[in-house]
Amino acid sequence: MGWGDCDLIFVPHGxxxxxxxxxxxxxxxxxxxSLINRLYPDVGQLLDEKFQVVYNLTYNTIAMHCGVDTSMLRRAIWNYVHCVFGIRISGEVNQLLERSLKIYIKTVACYPEKTTKRMYAQFWRHFKHSEKVLPRSHQPAAAGGSMQAALLYALRAVTRYMT
Incomplete structure (x- = not known):
């Protein structure tokens, strides 16, 4: 995956x-x-369940097609949210997410109040609104992905401190 397509939206150019x-x-x-469960028993399980629910959220439809396995697309969106927050991931992000969708996801993840109808209209033009809302309902995924990203940064720092 090219890191250039994952430029962080909150970093000024240059x-x-x-x-x-x-x-x-x-x-x-x-x-x-495992670290969070060691520090706060049962919290890891609660967070893991939350991440799984958000990550697996799907109607199994794409455009006019029902019964579609959307796992690759959902994984690409989740990974892109991580990418926006500085966690580099090799994968299919660039192959599955068009630029207008990436801009929309970055805005939803970092500046939800700046999300516009025009941004919404720019991606997945042939999709039903209920499907286009996937990235918007990926606002939970954006929140879940960004929460997981923040936790990974914090827990990695704790791990480094403990070793």
């Missing part, structure tokens, strides 16, 4: 990017979940 890391180096499943 300014140095904040510290980032590869998701493969510190994941929720392999590192964050």
């Amino acid at each position: 300014a140095p990017s904040p510290a980032s890391f590869l998701l493969q180096d510190y994941t929720w499943e392999d590192h964050g979940y």
Whole structure:
């Protein structure tokens, strides 16, 4: 995946990017979940359930097609939200998400109050509104993805401090 397509929206053009890391180096499943459960028993399970519900949210439809496995698209959106917050992920983000959708997702994730009807109209023009709302209902995914990103940064710092 090209990192250039994941320019952080909250970094002024020409300014140095904040510290980032590869998701493969510190994941929720392999590192964050167990650490948070050690520090706050049962909280890891609650957060994991929240992330799973948001991540798996789907109607299994795309445009006029029903019964579609949307997991690749949902994963690309989730990964792009992580990317917006500085967690680099190799994957299918650039192949599955058109530029106008990425702009919309960045805005929803970072500045939801700046989301416009024009932005909404720019992506997935042949899709039903109920499907286009997927990224908007990915506002929970944007919130969940950004929450998970913040937790990964914090838990990675705690792990470094503890070792």
